[in-house]
Amino acid sequence: MSAVASTAVDIRPGGLWLAFSQNRLAWIGLVLLALIVLVAIFAPWLAPYDPLEQNIVARLEPPSAEFWLGTDAYGRDVLSRLIYGARISLFVGFVAILIAMLIGTAIGVLAGYVGGLFDQIVMGVLDVLLAFPTLLLGLMIAAMLGASLDNLIIAIAVTEIAPFARVARAPTITLRQRDFVEASRSYGCGPFRIMFRHILPNMLSDVVVMSSLWLASAIRTEASLSFIGLGVPPPAATWGGMIREGFENILDAWWLAVFPSLAILATVLALNLLGDALRDASDPKSRAR
Amino acid sequence: MTSFVIRRLLLAIPTLLVMLTAIFVLVRLVPGDAASVILGDQASAASLAALREKLGLDQPVHLQYLAFIGKVLTGDLGQSLSSGRTVISEVLLVLPSTIELTVASVAIGLVLGLPLGVAAALSRNGWVDYVARVVSLVGLSFPAFVSGILMLIVFAIQLGWFPVLGNTSGSGGLAERFRALALPALNLGIIMTAYVMRVTRAAMLGVLTEDYIRTARAKGVGPGQLVVTHALRNSLIPIITVVGLYFGTLIGNSVLTEIIFNRPGLGKLILGALNARDYTLLQGLMIIFAICVIVVNTLTDMAYGLVDPRVKYS
Numbered sequence: 216m217s218a219v220a221s222t223a224v225d226i227r228p229g230g231l232w233l234a235f236s237q238n239r240l241a242w243i244g245l246v247l248l249a250l251i252v253l254v255a256i257f258a259p260w261l262a263p264y265d266p267l268e269q270n271i272v273a274r275l276e277p278p279s280a281e282f283w284l285g286t287d288a289y290g291r292d293v294l295s296r297l298i299y300g301a302r303i304s305l306f307v308g309f310v311a312i313l314i315a316m317l318i319g320t321a322i323g324v325l326a327g328y329v330g331g332l333f334d335q336i337v338m339g340v341l342d343v344l345l346a347f348p349t350l351l352l353g354l355m356i357a358a359m360l361g362a363s364l365d366n367l368i369i370a371i372a373v374t375e376i377a378p379f380a381r382v383a384r385a386p387t388i389t390l391r392q393r394d395f396v397e398a399s400r401s402y403g404c405g406p407f408r409i410m411f412r413h414i415l416p417n418m419l420s421d422v423v424v425m426s427s428l429w430l431a432s433a434i435r436t437e438a439s440l441s442f443i444g445l446g447v448p449p450p451a452a453t454w455g456g457m458i459r460e461g462f463e464n465i466l467d468a469w470w471l472a473v474f475p476s477l478a479i480l481a482t483v484l485a486l487n488l489l490g491d492a493l494r495d496a497s498d499p500k501s502r503a504r
Numbered sequence: 505m506t507s508f509v510i511r512r513l514l515l516a517i518p519t520l521l522v523m524l525t526a527i528f529v530l531v532r533l534v535p536g537d538a539a540s541v542i543l544g545d546q547a548s549a550a551s552l553a554a555l556r557e558k559l560g561l562d563q564p565v566h567l568q569y570l571a572f573i574g575k576v577l578t579g580d581l582g583q584s585l586s587s588g589r590t591v592i593s594e595v596l597l598v599l600p601s602t603i604e605l606t607v608a609s610v611a612i613g614l615v616l617g618l619p620l621g622v623a624a625a626l627s628r629n630g631w632v633d634y635v636a637r638v639v640s641l642v643g644l645s646f647p648a649f650v651s652g653i654l655m656l657i658v659f660a661i662q663l664g665w666f667p668v669l670g671n672t673s674g675s676g677g678l679a680e681r682f683r684a685l686a687l688p689a690l691n692l693g694i695i696m697t698a699y700v701m702r703v704t705r706a707a708m709l710g711v712l713t714e715d716y717i718r719t720a721r722a723k724g725v726g727p728g729q730l731v732v733t734h735a736l737r738n739s740l741i742p743i744i745t746v747v748g749l750y751f752g753t754l755i756g757n758s759v760l761t762e763i764i765f766n767r768p769g770l771g772k773l774i775l776g777a778l779n780a781r782d783y784t785l786l787q788g789l790m791i792i793f794a795i796c797v798i799v800v801n802t803l804t805d806m807a808y809g810l811v812d813p814r815v816k817y818s
Contacts, residue, residue, distance in 0.1 A: 240638070240641075339518070339519075339522070340522055342519075343519050343522040343523055343526070344526070346519075346752060346797050346798070346801055347523065347752065347793075347794065347797060348752040348753055348755055348756035348793065348797070349753070349756065350753075350756030350757070350759065350760070351755065351756050351759070351790070351793055354759075354774070354778075355527075355530055355786070355790055356530060356533075358778055358786060359530055359531065359533045360533060431645070435645075435647045438647050438649075438650070439647055439648075439649060439760060442649050442760070443760075443763070443775065443778070444778070444779075445778075458649065458650070458653060461653075462653060462764070465653070465656065465657065465661065466661060466668070469657050469661070469662075472653045472657065473653075473654065473657060476650040476653055476654055479647060479650055480642075480645060480646060480650055483645040483646075483647070484641065484642060484645040487641055487644060487645050488641065491641070
């Protein structure tokens with residue numbers, strides 16, 4: 216049973232918190248992410264202008280006291296669009312990861328619990344999916360379905376299902392042989408009750424720890440697809456879409472592309488710092504390093 | 505060795521079939537049907553029916569599937585709807601430029617990433633290690649188009665060191681070609697460097713505590729030779745794995761990089777196909793990407809045996 220110890224995560228608040236709180240980079244990530252989430256939540260109160268309001272007189276204004284981050288080709292305030300853009304990026308990322316987590320974890324637990332040929336086929340297909348570049352897979356799905364908020368979420372969710380299934384499957388295989396699972400089976404518990412009441416709670420922390428890193432990847436994919444033109448359609452303010460518009464005016468208005476670029480970078484970096492710290496804290500082997 | 509290669513190639517067949525099936529299903533996901541999407545809302549019923557027949561959409565799904573697989577296996581990826589040329593010839597036209605970019609960025613990644621990773625591992629928890637870890641995390645966080653745009657603004661537009669529009673003609677002298685390649689290759693190379701550095705550091709840390717390293721040191725092996733011939737050599741397997749796995753991401757990122765630096769290549773081809781709603785070209789490109797990924801994965805597996813004689817080809 217020693218194999219279980221290495222896969223099970225210590226989710227007692229004390230242990231994880233101790234390892235986490237000693238990591239300086241984790242704090243930077245946490246504070247940065249909290250700031251971005253707060254900005255997204257309080258967008259209507261923070262944004263100085265309406266993000267969609269056009270002002271033809273003030274087109275392509277460089278950053279100034281009036282427009283802190285300048286204005287775009289339609290005279291819209293870049294700062295306000297940046298603040299509202301945080302909402303779309305985070306929303307799309309969170310929802311897509313949530314969907315991927317639900318479907319991927321269910322597949323992983325089922326494959327790990329049932330085992331045999333079913334397991335081999337399912338994981339074989341998922342491995343193929345995993346080998347395919349995330350961006351190209353998302354691009355293909357979004358292109359086929361058409362550019363809209365729902366389709367964007369679906370496309371990103373599909374690209375993240377396979378990693379969740381992988382992470383959920385491994386602990387399931389060791390957990391299903393544990394005595395408490397055997398005991399509940401002898402009490403007459405059905406397979407679904409065992410999977411959801413006994414196995415799932417014991418491996419959920421593995422899944423949750425990884426989801427922070429994959430949220431970073433989802434947000435990166437969202438920005439990339441929006442940049443290509445497969446994101447939430449204009450005039451909605453999205454970071455990737457703003458960079459796309461900035462790219463069209465790159466020779467005479469650098470601020471259009473630079474600020475949303477920095478916003479994406481900060482968000483992804485914050486999530487990566489946080490995810491790395493969570494993973495290190497939950498894995499005693501990597502903590503020692 | 506030969507039997508291993510053959511077995512590994514046979515293993516690639518089901519993988520290819522799964523990918524082709526996924527692509528087939530994906531293309532059928534188009535809302536409405538492909539013919540009406542291609543021709544638009546105003547198309548007459550007659551022209552719709554004609555195109556459906558041409559694309560084989562009037563056949564039952566299982567026959568369409570068999571025809572699709574059969575065509576791909578015989579190397580027929582269809583014709584581009586917008587240019588009329590075959591997908592293969594469209595791809596061959598731009599492929600050299602994408603390969604040039606990919607090879608250059610992998611080279612940059614290895615040349616910078618390996619020494620950095622070794623240095624970080626040797627100064628574990630020292631300041632070199634700390635800086636290298638933070639830098640690599642930042643590198644991993646950059647979506648390729650974000651770093652590309654920032655580099656374009658700073659080095660090409662503000663400083664004027666590099667051409668803004670890239671080498672669109674594909675002609676010009678070697679020096680000019682190199683100058684056009686520099687920024688895009690550096691853009692992808694930095695991300696690659698971050699990956700290589702991270703995995704090199706982790707692998708080296710694992711190897712450096714092994715007994716045989718201590719033995720070698722006791723025998724009087726110098727630090728340089730110790731690192732290169734004893735430690736690094738045994739860290740190569742995870743590094744090769746990462747380079748192989750990263751190849752898929754690299755293809756995806758090269759799409760964005762080519763768009764930003766206005767380079768001809770598979771990326772620009774994809775974007776053109778998207779904008780022109782050229783679904784056959786898009787489908788053909790996906791198949792080619794899928795084949796590339798499978799080939800690289802297979803080659804990665806085979807490379808294990810070359811660096812580590814303990815890996816048995818059985």
